Amino acid sequence: MNTKYSNPKFPRVVIIGGGFGGIEVAKALKNKEVEVMLLDRNNHHTFQPLLYQVATGTLDAPSIAFPLRKMFRKQENFTFRIADVRGIDALNKTLDTDIGSISYDYLIVATGATTNFFGNSDIAYYAMPMKSVKEAVNIRSFLLQNIEESLLKTDLEERAAYLNFVVVGGGPTGVELSGSIAEIRNHILAKDYPELKKEDMNVYLVEGLPKILANLSPQASEKAELYLKELGVKVLLNVQVTGYDGDIITFADGSRIKTKTVLWSAGVMGQFPDGISPDIVVRGNRIRIDEECRVIGMKDVFAIGDVAAMITDELPRGHPGVAPVAQQQGRFLAKNIVRMLNGQPTEKFKYFDKGSMATIGRNKAVVDIGKIRFQGFFAWWVWMFVHLMSLVGFRNRVVTFINWAINYLTFNAGIRLIIHKYRRPERVSEHAE
Numbered sequence: 001m002n003t004k005y006s007n008p009k010f011p012r013v014v015i016i017g018g019g020f021g022g023i024e025v026a027k028a029l030k031n032k033e034v035e036v037m038l039l040d041r042n043n044h045h046t047f048q049p050l051l052y053q054v055a056t057g058t059l060d061a062p063s064i065a066f067p068l069r070k071m072f073r074k075q076e077n078f079t080f081r082i083a084d085v086r087g088i089d090a091l092n093k094t095l096d097t098d099i100g101s102i103s104y105d106y107l108i109v110a111t112g113a114t115t116n117f118f119g120n121s122d123i124a125y126y127a128m129p130m131k132s133v134k135e136a137v138n139i140r141s142f143l144l145q146n147i148e149e150s151l152l153k154t155d156l157e158e159r160a161a162y163l164n165f166v167v168v169g170g171g172p173t174g175v176e177l178s179g180s181i182a183e184i185r186n187h188i189l190a191k192d193y194p195e196l197k198k199e200d201m202n203v204y205l206v207e208g209l210p211k212i213l214a215n216l217s218p219q220a221s222e223k224a225e226l227y228l229k230e231l232g233v234k235v236l237l238n239v240q241v242t243g244y245d246g247d248i249i250t251f252a253d254g255s256r257i258k259t260k261t262v263l264w265s266a267g268v269m270g271q272f273p274d275g276i277s278p279d280i281v282v283r284g285n286r287i288r289i290d291e292e293c294r295v296i297g298m299k300d301v302f303a304i305g306d307v308a309a310m311i312t313d314e315l316p317r318g319h320p321g322v323a324p325v326a327q328q329q330g331r332f333l334a335k336n337i338v339r340m341l342n343g344q345p346t347e348k349f350k351y352f353d354k355g356s357m358a359t360i361g362r363n364k365a366v367v368d369i370g371k372i373r374f375q376g377f378f379a380w381w382v383w384m385f386v387h388l389m390s391l392v393g394f395r396n397r398v399v400t401f402i403n404w405a406i407n408y409l410t411f412n413a414g415i416r417l418i419i420h421k422y423r424r425p426e427r428v429s430e431h432a433e
């Protein structure tokens, strides 16, 4: 494929994925003697940590997405194509994509992760994931549609199913999402829908482990649970989901909840094109890489971020699937590629863990930074500052800040719009040819 800046003198570095990892590699290769080609199936980068605010109508979708072309318009050695990469032919150093074949000298797989429904096709069909802007907007529509629908039901039990919202997965995403839905219940429901009282709506957070935020400190877990309960979220611990048919969610202990809305944040798994040997795919469908981010056994192919597992004695499960890992690996890999091209020795990746945090409604958050742990109002300010500064684009930061300020002062900011009515796509039979 020809590109505007095609320079046959320079090796071509192709990056699949314009997420947190991919954009860092591309940026760090600016002004270097390489041709950078970024491929993504979308034309934008998504700031996934704030997807839940799009799903619950606090922010609009463009505030957390940024056009990839705009991001790199001042980078001369950069080309972007919207492309879905289907396969890697490592022998011939080419990619099979929906826009044709693309050759590479160095390949970086930064394709991230997708929702893991753990093989349950009913849950995959009926529950709603939240990994992309589109999915977050679908959730927003579906939440609002179901509240509207509840008003049309005279049978109380039937109505309750439309007003029971179940979030599965007690990690940061589930905690933030359920807290945010509880805020709708507490501050918006009765105002927007005078026929309803907040007691009519129930928000559940279901977690299979004995605590939420299991990867944070015990203090953070306990406080987050307390904050959620104060918001009125019913936190169900040690509860395994066994099924969901669009009407009833069932649990391993035999209990069940009638609900039209199940939001799934219980796990992710790596996603990548064909051409990677199953022998190097490990737990969580991640590609095994060495300490220089090189895919084991593949020449000039690297993987970073959520899709990659750098397994060492200290990290038998690899790094956590968080944005800073992807970003640091991206910057590291760009430097190593330059070292390789200059004939210099390459280095090994070392992750600098800046800490973890989660917010639970207004005024409350939990923050762990190494041994420093704090919760409550100050933690919430820290959470807001970090997320605001991490957003890509000045406009997005300003718009988000204004939205948050209005929301804080009025309890009533919000983009509670149903732009496209959400309907589940037709179910494709698993046995279809």
Ligand SMILES: Cc1cc2nc3c(=O)[nH]c(=O)nc-3n(C[C@H](O)[C@H](O)[C@H](O)COP(=O)(O)OP(=O)(O)OC[C@H]3O[C@@H](n4cnc5c(N)ncnc54)[C@H](O)[C@@H]3O)c2cc1C
Residues within 6 Å of the ligand: 016, 017, 018, 019, 020, 021, 022, 039, 040, 041, 042, 044, 045, 046, 048, 049, 050, 051, 052, 083, 084, 085, 086, 110, 111, 112, 113, 130, 131, 172, 173, 271, 272, 273, 304, 305, 306, 307, 321, 322, 323, 324, 326
């Ligand atoms: C709801 C949610 C909340 C989160 N909150 C936090 C948080 O608070 N803090 C934190 O640190 N982390 C958080 N994370 C995790 C964080 O977003 C990921 O760790 C990070 O996005 C990983 O970066 P990545 O570059 O590996 O992949 P991604 O950022 O997911 O990017 C992958 C890119 O690859 C593209 N792609 C995939 N396959 C193909 C293909 N075949 N062809 C072309 N393009 C392809 C995708 O379109 C996407 O743009 C959250 C994740 C989610 C889903």
